[in-house]
Amino acid sequence: MTESLLQRRARLLGPNTSTFYEDPVHLVRGQGVHLWDADGRQYLDCYNNVPHVGHCHPRVVAAIAQQAATLNTHTRYLHEGILDYIEALTATFGPPFDTALLCCTGSEANDVALRMAQALTGKTGVIATDHTYHGNTTATHQLSRSNPPPGGYWESVAFVPAPDSYRPLGGEAGMAHAQAFAAAVDAQITALNQRGYGFSALMLCPFFANEGFSDLPPGWLDPTVAVVRRAGGVIIADEVQPGFGRMGSHFWGHQMMGFTPDIVTMGKPMANGHPVAAVVAPSATMQAFRSNFRYFNTFGGNPVSCAAAMATLRVVQDEGLQANAADVGAYAKDRLAELATRHQAIGDVRGRGLFFGADLVLDRASKTPATAFTKRVVNAMRQRGVLLNFLGRHYNVLKMRPPLPFSRANVDQVMDTLDAVLAETPLP
Numbered sequence: 001m002t003e004s005l006l007q008r009r010a011r012l013l014g015p016n017t018s019t020f021y022e023d024p025v026h027l028v029r030g031q032g033v034h035l036w037d038a039d040g041r042q043y044l045d046c047y048n049n050v051p052h053v054g055h056c057h058p059r060v061v062a063a064i065a066q067q068a069a070t071l072n073t074h075t076r077y078l079h080e081g082i083l084d085y086i087e088a089l090t091a092t093f094g095p096p097f098d099t100a101l102l103c104c105t106g107s108e109a110n111d112v113a114l115r116m117a118q119a120l121t122g123k124t125g126v127i128a129t130d131h132t133y134h135g136n137t138t139a140t141h142q143l144s145r146s147n148p149p150p151g152g153y154w155e156s157v158a159f160v161p162a163p164d165s166y167r168p169l170g171g172e173a174g175m176a177h178a179q180a181f182a183a184a185v186d187a188q189i190t191a192l193n194q195r196g197y198g199f200s201a202l203m204l205c206p207f208f209a210n211e212g213f214s215d216l217p218p219g220w221l222d223p224t225v226a227v228v229r230r231a232g233g234v235i236i237a238d239e240v241q242p243g244f245g246r247m248g249s250h251f252w253g254h255q256m257m258g259f260t261p262d263i264v265t266m267g268k269p270m271a272n273g274h275p276v277a278a279v280v281a282p283s284a285t286m287q288a289f290r291s292n293f294r295y296f297n298t299f300g301g302n303p304v305s306c307a308a309a310m311a312t313l314r315v316v317q318d319e320g321l322q323a324n325a326a327d328v329g330a331y332a333k334d335r336l337a338e339l340a341t342r343h344q345a346i347g348d349v350r351g352r353g354l355f356f357g358a359d360l361v362l363d364r365a366s367k368t369p370a371t372a373f374t375k376r377v378v379n380a381m382r383q384r385g386v387l388l389n390f391l392g393r394h395y396n397v398l399k400m401r402p403p404l405p406f407s408r409a410n411v412d413q414v415m416d417t418l419d420a421v422l423a424e425t426p427l428p
């Protein structure tokens with residue numbers, strides 16, 4: 001079955017359409033934090049943030065079905081759904097964020113945010129980290145160092161080394177590391193000015209998720225924010241991964257880091273799997289964008305999408321899922337720290353709320369990334385019915401980012417399985 005599906009995919013979708021795991025999983029059903037494959041085997045989902053409030057949450061399913069059975073159009077007709085949702089969404093921010101543009105993917109949201117920054121500054125130079133991913137449009141693809149565009153990068157794009165709290169820039173930790181990051185941004189602003197593009201925006205994930213979610217304290221980005229403001233640029237916070245309560249302590253990643261960005265983008269978990277994304281901005285920024293770009297998005301903000309997004313947001317709030325993320329996430333980190341006392345491969349335990357993991361190393365003294373070993377561990381976990389993955393600059397950071405109803409008992413299953421897998425998997 002798996003083999004024939006892989007062959008059909010290759011024939012119908014073309015080459016290089018990636019699948020997770022050496023032995024790809026053929027899923028047919030999901031419920032809460034569990035998934036089932038075509039043979040009826042159950043998996044614990046410790047990876048997916050799109051089913052934010054749990055796979056097939058009944059309130060979200062009902063909201064989609066009810067609105068789909070009533071009306072679905074686009075935003076050129078009047079409808080309360082989009083307005084009610086944007087009021088509820090912006091209430092999670094507070095001033096100055098009082099407007100939003102709804103679209104369908106995180107890539108679209110980031111693409112719009114780049115144009116907003118252009119409208120505000122009149123410049124086109126953009127800075128990102130050198131191990132990020134911000135999307136698949138022509139403009140956002142230019143920001144992805146892990147997947148270089150054929151023909152090379154635009155000269156209006158510049159990169160700074162991604163933060164790494166375990167192996168910090170210049171060997172220095174804490175605020176020295178923060179100052180080094182800010183100085184790198186400053187140098188790239190100068191370079192963009194010299195190349196004639198000027199500086200428009202710094203786009204970053206406040207949790208640096210794709211970079212390996214380094215352990216960075218609140219205030220760590222303050223020197224960088226000061227550098228950007230001094231240069232007249234804007235900060236775009238890409239909240240596609242940390243947003244919507246996952247961090248536990250705060251609803252948004254930038255709130256956790258203690259800074260106020262100029263523009264915020266979001267997507268993935270926003271409507272529990274229905275394709276909804278957004279750009280949230282102060283009204284003056286939205287006005288600058290709307291008067292410079294005529295923007296219309298056929299599916300963005302349609303009544304069914306807004307019903308799905310509203311139900312998802314209300315479930316997060318009504319079911320106390322942010323508090324659950326704080327509690328269960330702290331428990332997961334404790335259990336990982338305990339595993340680290342017995343498994344030398346765990347070099348560094350990190351995470352916030354229900355986004356946690358470990359940097360795996362060949363030996364703790366040299367901190368040499370255990371890249372191939374990490375891949376083996378992830379595949380062995382899959383064989384034992386626990387879905388997780390890896391990422392980071394060296395692809396050696398275990399990434400655990402489950403749906404928010406994850407429980408302490410679910411954590412126990414993950415950690416007991418990981419304990420057994422680490423014991424059985426020899427370090428090279």
Ligand SMILES: Cc1ncc(COP(=O)(O)O)c(C=O)c1O
Binds near residue numbers: 107110210267
């Ligand atoms: C940080 C970040 N931004 C943007 C995106 C793009 O979102 P989408 O796949 O919905 O276009 C991703 C997707 O993985 C992401 O991780």
